Amino acid sequence: MKKSTLISLLLLALSLVLPIVLSERPSLIAYLNLIMIYALSAQGLNLLLGYAGQVSLGHAAFMAIGGYTSAILVMQFGFNNIFSIISAILLTGFCGLFVGFPSLRLSGFYLAIATMALGTASADIIKRLSITGGDQGLRNIPPLNIFSYEFVSEIQKYYLLLIILLIVFILVKNLVNSRSGRALRAIRDAELTAETMGINIAYYKVVAFVISSMIAGLSGALYAHTISYLHPVNFGLSFSIELLAMTIVGGLATIWGPLLGVLFWVFLPRIIGARMEFLATAFFGIMVILSIRFFPRGLSEIIFRLERKLKLYS
Amino acid sequence: MILQVKDLTVRFGGLVAVNKLSFDVKPSTIHGLIGPNGAGKTTVFNSIFKLVPYNGNLIYKNIDMGKYPTHSLVNMGISRTFQNLSIFYSMTVKENILVGLHSKKSSNLIKDTLGYKINSEKELLEVSELLNILPYLSVYAMFLPFGILKMVELARALISKPQLILLDEPGAGLNPAEKERLKEIIKRIKEMGISVLMVEHDMGIIMNISDEITVMNFGEKISAGTPEMVIHDLKVIEAYLGEEIHA
Helix, strand or coil: CCCCHHHHHHHHHHHHHHHCCCCHHHHHHHHHHHHHHHHHHHHHHHHHHHHCEEEEHHHHHHHHHHHHHHHHHHHHHHHHHHHHHHHHHHHCCCCCCHHHHHHHHHHHHHHHHHHHHHHHHHHHHHHHHCCCCCCHCCCCCCCEEEEECCCCHHHHHHHHHHHHHHHHHHHHHHHHHHHHHHHHHHHHHHHHHHHCCCHHHHHHHHHHHHHHHHHHHHHHHHHHHCCCCCCCHHCCHHHHHHHHHHHHHHHHCCCCCHHHHHHHHHHHHHCCHHHHHHHHHHHHHHHHHHHHHCCCCCCCCHHHHHHHHHHHHC | CEEEEEEEEECCCCCEEEEEEEEEECCEEEECCCCCCHHHHHHHHHHCCCCCCCCEEEEEECEEEEHCHHHHHHCCCECCCCCCCCCCCCHHHHHHHHCCHHHHCCCCCCHHHCCCCCCCCCHHHHHHHHHCCCHHCCCCCHHCCHHHHHHHHHHHHHHHCCEEEEEECCCCCCCCHHHHHHHHHHEEEEEEEEEEEECCCCHHHHHCCCEEEEEEEEEEEEEEEHHHCCCCHHHHHHHHHCCCCCC
């Protein structure tokens, strides 16, 4: 067996054992659950920005749309969770399609502004609607219930989220290494050349937005049923920027980068300590600058270097 | 004719980059397009690929190309290389070449996401052997020297098995040995039944392997014919060559 496969299996075993070891500290497991939810969203952004080269400052809005859709369908219309989550994914995919069209004419800074408008507008709209609970938010959202099995405890939620996270990460890995993934990366590297090589730029740019927003929608739906509470403030522009920063620090265009970035972002304040927590934001900002300037693969660089060493010694 | 260029005119604001240019490319021939810098040669290539707006007609195998988008041309049987190397540097050589096969191999997002693999090994090996880049397939393009990347770019254009290939200064930046090898490769491409339309400044290459040559100056055709005819044309000598050379 390859050493890298062995390490992957060990990490998987560790992920399976971790909640049992931490069973006395459910708050820590809740943190891990939040990390997995954010990592899903960051993976969506990674697909869009890292692999397709399209920037989005409105990704938190896609999470909000997914979260509110699933919560409202369950609470107001009595949908079961399977249909509520599928509906949330489809609706955010449709919103992604709507946002994806400007990306055909805009790029870089201008695209960032356009997507930022979506982020700020959606938070405002959510605040004004009564069905979303307005400024009060939505409370007491029921936990996930799949085939009559209710995921109530943090450990139960952990295992479900872990399975979903692994499935999404594997699907994204397949996609970026496929014909479509090559097309996305070609567009990111040299758009005109990609087009002359037979790649339909408009199609792939919109597809990247749709898939990316669908993943964010799934993440939002899981957030709603895991945290049990939604408020528009949690999905504003600042969270979109934080998601972007997590993705960059973890390593753009790397499969495990989003997870590493989110882990770092969530645990950094805890590592630094409550009294010095204000330093966490500054430190994270420095990390973003360093990643952009010196380590384009962010924290994933550590994994690549480890892999290279393993290859050398195997 | 595989390609007919009829009264092609390209304007950039007030500048007429190409003015009523007409020429034909015959099947399975090498057609050279030469002229001084700024003559409009690359603009002709960009017009064929609809990267610039143009007037006139571009007819490929009796089909007016005007209504077809850029990305559909590879599927129709036309591919190209670029004057300035245009490589996907974040990809391996293998991935770079496979991009050229994008429109020839069908797949869909669901199959791609579920990990369905397209078998392109045969085409990849064929083209890599022809261009002598087999040892570099798994290497990232960013680590390779210019000469090899030129071959990678050519491989990417060839893997789709085009019927017409547009080569924009394929010899630029290559050393004498690489240029000799390039000549053999282009002749081999012609033997495979592929028509070649080539822009090149190196007279040693273009005069040696072209069947026909069109000479441009200030966007207009000033001469056309076999290499032998062109090099003795006084207008060509005056505008471009400076002195007679021997084909």
